[in-house]
Amino acid sequence: MSDWEVLALRYADRNARVRGDSFIFDDDHAAPHPMDYFMWLLRRGQEVILVDTGYDASEGARRDRPILIDPREALAAHGLVAEDIGTVIVTHLHYDHAGGLHLFPNATLHMQASEMAYATGPCMCHDALRMPFTGEHICEAVRRLYAGRVVFAEGDAEVAEGVTVHRIGGHSKGLQVVRVRTAAGWLCLASDATHFYENMALGKPFPIVADVAEMLDGFATLNRLASAPELIVPGHDPLVRDLFPQSGPESWILSNGPRKPLPTFG
Numbered sequence: 053m054s055d056w057e058v059l060a061l062r063y064a065d066r067n068a069r070v071r072g073d074s075f076i077f078d079d080d081h082a083a084p085h086p087m088d089y090f091m092w093l094l095r096r097g098q099e100v101i102l103v104d105t106g107y108d109a110s111e112g113a114r115r116d117r118p119i120l121i122d123p124r125e126a127l128a129a130h131g132l133v134a135e136d137i138g139t140v141i142v143t144h145l146h147y148d149h150a151g152g153l154h155l156f157p158n159a160t161l162h163m164q165a166s167e168m169a170y171a172t173g174p175c176m177c178h179d180a181l182r183m184p185f186t187g188e189h190i191c192e193a194v195r196r197l198y199a200g201r202v203v204f205a206e207g208d209a210e211v212a213e214g215v216t217v218h219r220i221g222g223h224s225k226g227l228q229v230v231r232v233r234t235a236a237g238w239l240c241l242a243s244d245a246t247h248f249y250e251n252m253a254l255g256k257p258f259p260i261v262a263d264v265a266e267m268l269d270g271f272a273t274l275n276r277l278a279s280a281p282e283l284i285v286p287g288h289d290p291l292v293r294d295l296f297p298q299s300g301p302e303s304w305i306l307s308n309g310p311r312k313p314l315p316t317f318g
């Protein structure tokens with residue numbers, strides 16, 4: 053079978069952040085640290101898989117985190133109609149990854165059983181753990197389940213030939229990453245298993261975390277899953293736009309590898 057093409061689509065950014073929002077242990081907590089928000093598109097001939105859905109303008113208004121582009125419009129720029137998307141991999145159910153589930157009404161969702169259990173279970177009684185989730189997004193996932201369109205994984209699973217998911221946990225109990233075969237080798241979409249290159253490179257946990265030990269173990273798992281360190285793609289790092297070639301407005305092609313070497317940290 054042929055390799056997959058992988059695109060990163062940026063739908064939002066947030067610049068009023070500091071390093072303290074990104075690293076638990078850091079000696080410069082007040083320094084600016086901007087963040088990008090992505091969804092990812094896998095294509096091979098007529099096959100299309102969407103990895104995460106972003107969120108829409110109403111969620112952006114609710115959280116005062118406006119979007120740059122509606123997720124549906126981001127896909128339309130690639131000739132895709134939201135209603136035609138049949139497969140969505142949900143890396144985890146946080147608002148910025150599952151906030152557009154309702155925009156893709158005909159998709160079957162691939163997620164970890166432990167993520168649904170976490171988002172609908174007793175941990176959500178804690179404000180601090182519930183904060184990155186939005187009830188309506190979780191309800192949409194449950195509605196999809198009752199429509200017979202959720203496929204649960206418990207650990208590792210294949211979604212399509214050349215596309216597998218792997219539970220990492222850590223940041224959210226059922227966070228999974230996506231391993232894709234590309235022309236450049238095995239690429240790993242880390243999503244929030246590492247928000248930034250620096251989290252992984254220096255073993256610095258991100259402050260939104262359900263299990264710190266799992267998050268730290270996850271950095272090693274990412275390195276096992278990808279053919280090379282530069283084929284691990286963090287979930288929110290603006291550096292992705294610098295390292296990989298741009299392929300259109302708010303779109304970067306990942307599957308041919310980066311066009312320059314990874315920077316060193318620390």
Ligand SMILES: [Zn+2]
Nearest residue numbers: 146184223244
């Ligand atoms: Zn998250």
Ligand SMILES: [Zn+2]
Nearest residue numbers: 146148244287
């Ligand atoms: Zn995120």
